[in-house]
Amino acid sequence: MQNNLLMDIGEVFSNLWNSMGLSQIHWQNLVMLAISLVLMFLAIVKKFEPMLLLPIAFGMFLINLPGAERILWGTYPEGLPEAEHTYEAVEEGSRGLLWYLYFGVDKVIYPPLIFLGIGAMTDFGPLIANPKSMLIGAGAQLGIFIALFGAVLLGFTGAEAAAIAIIGGADGPTAIYVAKMLAENLVPTIAIAAYSYMALIPAIQKPVMRLLTTKKERAIRMKPLRQVSKIEKIIFPLAVTLVVGLLLPDAIPLLGMLMLGNLFRESGVVERLSSQAQNGLINTVTIFLGISVGCKAKGEIFLSTQTLGILAIGIIAFYLGTIGGLLVAKLMCKLTKGKINPLIGSAGVSAVPMAARISEDVGRETDPQNHLLMHAMGPNVAGVIGSALAAGVLLACFG
Numbered sequence: 001m002q003n004n005l006l007m008d009i010g011e012v013f014s015n016l017w018n019s020m021g022l023s024q025i026h027w028q029n030l031v032m033l034a035i036s037l038v039l040m041f042l043a044i045v046k047k048f049e050p051m052l053l054l055p056i057a058f059g060m061f062l063i064n065l066p067g068a069e070r071i072l073w074g075t076y077p078e079g080l081p082e083a084e085h086t087y088e089a090v091e092e093g094s095r096g097l098l099w100y101l102y103f104g105v106d107k108v109i110y111p112p113l114i115f116l117g118i119g120a121m122t123d124f125g126p127l128i129a130n131p132k133s134m135l136i137g138a139g140a141q142l143g144i145f146i147a148l149f150g151a152v153l154l155g156f157t158g159a160e161a162a163a164i165a166i167i168g169g170a171d172g173p174t175a176i177y178v179a180k181m182l183a184e185n186l187v188p189t190i191a192i193a194a195y196s197y198m199a200l201i202p203a204i205q206k207p208v209m210r211l212l213t214t215k216k217e218r219a220i221r222m223k224p225l226r227q228v229s230k231i232e233k234i235i236f237p238l239a240v241t242l243v244v245g246l247l248l249p250d251a252i253p254l255l256g257m258l259m260l261g262n263l264f265r266e267s268g269v270v271e272r273l274s275s276q277a278q279n280g281l282i283n284t285v286t287i288f289l290g291i292s293v294g295c296k297a298k299g300e301i302f303l304s305t306q307t308l309g310i311l312a313i314g315i316i317a318f319y320l321g322t323i324g325g326l327l328v329a330k331l332m333c334k335l336t337k338g339k340i341n342p343l344i345g346s347a348g349v350s351a352v353p354m355a356a357r358i359s360e361d362v363g364r365e366t367d368p369q370n371h372l373l374m375h376a377m378g379p380n381v382a383g384v385i386g387s388a389l390a391a392g393v394l395l396a397c398f399g
Helices: 002-019 027-044 050-063 068-072 097-101 110-121 125-129 133-139 142-153 158-169 172-182 184-199 201-212 230-247 249-267 271-294 305-335 342-348 354-366 373-398
Strands: none
Touching: 027 050, 027 184, 050 068, 050 097, 050 184, 050 271, 068 097, 097 271, 110 172, 110 249, 110 271, 125 133, 125 230, 125 373, 133 305, 133 342, 133 373, 142 158, 142 305, 142 373, 158 172, 158 184, 158 305, 158 373, 172 184, 172 249, 172 271, 172 373, 184 201, 184 271, 184 305, 201 305, 201 342, 201 354, 230 249, 230 373, 249 271, 249 373, 305 342, 305 373, 342 354, 342 373, 354 373
């Protein structure tokens, strides 16, 4: 009897040890935990877009705690090959909190809702006042299409290459949307890359902006934009939705929600809907989306050759997008004999309003009295529209 008791106690302690994270720790967990802490440092101390980076980093931190995946995400049927560990394959009775939060990513619910909030938050007036900004937004899509060919040359299929290339648009919701439609197996990596680079946009863009512009160009002061009427602001989202819907319906789920949010804002008759879209709704979806993206950054997936290759292509695409916008703005500066500050070109990527704020910051480094924010918002809004259109083109070609 005493031996049986000792065996029972031994089994209890064995079960306790096996349930502890310490018994399941792996070097990949340690590396990913370290990476998540670095990202949290950048979010909290350096204030690198903390609204995005902090929930992503914490989701990454949670899922890489040894043993936490089984509780927070769920388990797969015993013997199921690693390649078949999909969202749907998680056993129903084991599904955890993060599995349910990820539903909005898996079913592509979060991206259009984010676009709805962005539309409600954003004043399209600068773009309407200066339609030439569309050229900068178009130029900033350069990174997407160069990255597309680069990914094909590296051995990815056309659909996979298109999903990877969209990272260059600097638009997390669009990246998730396209990846889900074209290369579902790459959604976690592409989402992490897109959102991480968006959050790190100050560190990525500023050196390129200083390198490609002269001090004289950075000091250019632009004339105030003309006043845009209310009727123009109401017609614009309707006209864009109509034209894009007729020519490129694949872009409508994202662009339509963007324009609906803006119509809420500009109509002046649905203040509560507009307020909810640009505050409660987008903040809630951002939390869910950030944690969902971060929780897919598991060590065994993230620390693979394929993932590192995608991250490399993504950041090159991001740089090329920034360069494309800057070069178009420099050309416009030359053609207008110095009336356009080339710094607004970097805002042609879709990260709104982050990229526009970077244009303002770099401009004020040269001239503290120079205010470029509203001028940069035109290309920035054009970049949002441009990335959605680029997504529609890629979906139409490879979907």
